[in-house]
Amino acid sequence: MRIGTSMSTKRLDEVCVNEYKIPLIVMMENAILSAIKHLDMDLYDKYIVVSGVGNNGGDGLGIARQLKARGKDVKVFVVGSMEKITPCSKTNLDILKAMNISCRTLDIKGENINILEELKTSIKNSDVLVDCIFGTGLEREVKGVFKDIINIINTNKNLVYSIDVPSGINATTGEILGVCIKADKTISFEFYKRGFLKYETKEYIGDVVVEHVGIPEHIIKKYDDNEYITSIDFVKGNIKSKNKFSFKNNFGKVTIFAGSKGFSGAAFIASEAAIKSGSGLVTLVCDEDIQDIISSKVSEGMTANYKEENRINKLIETSSAIGFGCGMGDNKLTLERLEYVLNKSNCPMIIDADGLNVLKNNINILKKCENRIIITPHLGEMSRLTGKSISYIKENRLDVAKEFAKENNIIVLLKGYETIITDGNILYINPTGNSAMANGGMGDCLLGMITSFIGQGLEIFNAVVCAAYIHGYIGDILSKKLYTVNATQIINEIPSIMNEFDIEINL
Numbered sequence: 001m002r003i004g005t006s007m008s009t010k011r012l013d014e015v016c017v018n019e020y021k022i023p024l025i026v027m028m029e030n031a032i033l034s035a036i037k038h039l040d041m042d043l044y045d046k047y048i049v050v051s052g053v054g055n056n057g058g059d060g061l062g063i064a065r066q067l068k069a070r071g072k073d074v075k076v077f078v079v080g081s082m083e084k085i086t087p088c089s090k091t092n093l094d095i096l097k098a099m100n101i102s103c104r105t106l107d108i109k110g111e112n113i114n115i116l117e118e119l120k121t122s123i124k125n126s127d128v129l130v131d132c133i134f135g136t137g138l139e140r141e142v143k144g145v146f147k148d149i150i151n152i153i154n155t156n157k158n159l160v161y162s163i164d165v166p167s168g169i170n171a172t173t174g175e176i177l178g179v180c181i182k183a184d185k186t187i188s189f190e191f192y193k194r195g196f197l198k199y200e201t202k203e204y205i206g207d208v209v210v211e212h213v214g215i216p217e218h219i220i221k222k223y224d225d226n227e228y229i230t231s232i233d234f235v236k237g238n239i240k241s242k243n244k245f246s247f248k249n250n251f252g253k254v255t256i257f258a259g260s261k262g263f264s265g266a267a268f269i270a271s272e273a274a275i276k277s278g279s280g281l282v283t284l285v286c287d288e289d290i291q292d293i294i295s296s297k298v299s300e301g302m303t304a305n306y307k308e309e310n311r312i313n314k315l316i317e318t319s320s321a322i323g324f325g326c327g328m329g330d331n332k333l334t335l336e337r338l339e340y341v342l343n344k345s346n347c348p349m350i351i352d353a354d355g356l357n358v359l360k361n362n363i364n365i366l367k368k369c370e371n372r373i374i375i376t377p378h379l380g381e382m383s384r385l386t387g388k389s390i391s392y393i394k395e396n397r398l399d400v401a402k403e404f405a406k407e408n409n410i411i412v413l414l415k416g417y418e419t420i421i422t423d424g425n426i427l428y429i430n431p432t433g434n435s436a437m438a439n440g441g442m443g444d445c446l447l448g449m450i451t452s453f454i455g456q457g458l459e460i461f462n463a464v465v466c467a468a469y470i471h472g473y474i475g476d477i478l479s480k481k482l483y484t485v486n487a488t489q490i491i492n493e494i495p496s497i498m499n500e501f502d503i504e505i506n507l
């Protein structure tokens, strides 16, 4: 699914109208027809449509017409200066009038008290309200009669469906411009609006569906912003199939540097996650004093300790991916080890936890490793790395992650609700995962999965996107029956879920 801003919508509209000669009224009618599919017409008969005078309002007027054509009871309220009504909205308003569909207008300069009372009563007597006051064209604080209407809708609430965006939200930034409709469902067009990704907007947008307005795929592709929400089909398309001729060398040899005294769990989880994700060979490098404990638990993996220099050098040279950092300790030795592995390796390297902590003020050591480093910080780690506050990063997650990735020529996976994966140019939002997974070890598990997927030969960026998706997908399945989901429970489910994703097993 594509992510887009108000600007993306505007640019796409202009290109379609000017270059491809698709009249706006045609796209509007497509928008109308795709929106009404979501209005639960089998369940509800009484509708109110509240429209503005922009094209979002035009969508609403067309929806009213289509509802009437399906035998529904529809009342329409139009708010705004009639001299500003857009041509397509005017066309739809004229059709409504000609069809004698009840249509009340609230002019911003007029005395509207009686109509506002009528709106309140109508809401109470209806099943569904369709909100088409503002769409992507909202650009300043909502005031006056617009504000009154939105407050009335929110306080007398029945079921509210917002078209394109809940009226009152800035589609690009997610800022609430004074007041905003609280939608139960938002039926958006072509793009999942970038503003919806701001955590504070979740109470306004409800469930979001993204519908099409009839623009051919190749045109959208040409003008999209390279920002997407990962789809299950994308993941299925990228998972490597095991065919009958495969043997272990086909599935990568990975090395994981993790663990220290008191943190052997992190090393175990990361290695076990890599094994269960399908790596051919997994070796864990750890301190000698925890090697035995881990060896006894990771029966399918190998272990090495830091004293075995030749062996480690060989592992670094021959690995197809290296994971680094979980439970290693935030200290000088970890930094030295990180520099050592960075210098000696050529393969992709995934850095997490203490590997990130020691990078603070030392980010320049990544400079010579162009295009093969993936970092997987949570907000706290990202704050230490960038020197920016957690609240600033939270507010500007997408741009902070993108800029940091671009500046350092790395892939950034910024963890949390709706994890971000970006290389500074392309950005994916991961829609899976939940708060039952917010506990120790989850990040170690993710590191193991990413290392494994890259080691198995998936394209690096796609591997990160797929690992994050499957990690959260398993968490979502487990959380349906478990209050809390632990990393070991995720690990146990990886093989069966991978099997589900590997749809084209070539037997």
Ligand SMILES: NC(=O)C1=CN([C@@H]2O[C@H](COP(=O)(O)OP(=O)(O)OC[C@H]3O[C@@H](n4cnc5c(N)ncnc54)[C@H](O)[C@@H]3O)[C@@H](O)[C@H]2O)[C@@H](O)CC1
Pocket (backbone or CB within 6 Å): 009, 012, 013, 024, 027, 028, 031, 052, 053, 054, 055, 056, 057, 058, 059, 084, 086, 133, 134, 135, 136, 137, 138, 139, 140, 141, 142, 143, 146, 163, 164, 165, 189, 190, 213
């Ligand atoms: N490609 C697409 O995605 C399509 C989008 N369409 C619809 O078109 C919409 C965009 O239409 P518009 O660009 O006309 O924008 P809107 O319909 O969002 O409205 C903009 C109008 O509101 C006024 N306005 C802005 N801020 C205000 C405020 N704070 N108080 C009072 N008035 C304010 C503006 O002056 C303008 O008249 C989309 O959201 C979508 O619903 C479809 O109709 C056609 C195809």
Ligand SMILES: Nc1ncnc2c1ncn2[C@@H]1O[C@H](COP(=O)(O)OP(=O)(O)O)[C@@H](O)[C@H]1O
Pocket (backbone or CB within 6 Å): 353, 378, 415, 416, 417, 418, 419, 432, 433, 434, 435, 436, 437, 438, 439, 440, 441, 442, 443, 444, 445, 446, 471, 472
């Ligand atoms: N509320 C949430 N919604 C979605 N995913 C979550 C949520 N909380 C945690 N996760 C996922 O769980 C993992 C936790 O990683 P991290 O914070 O590094 O944990 P730890 O360091 O404790 O192992 C991340 O992949 C994160 O995206």
Ligand SMILES: [K+]
Pocket (backbone or CB within 6 Å): 056, 131, 132, 133, 134, 135, 162, 163, 164, 165, 166, 167
């Ligand atoms: K709207």
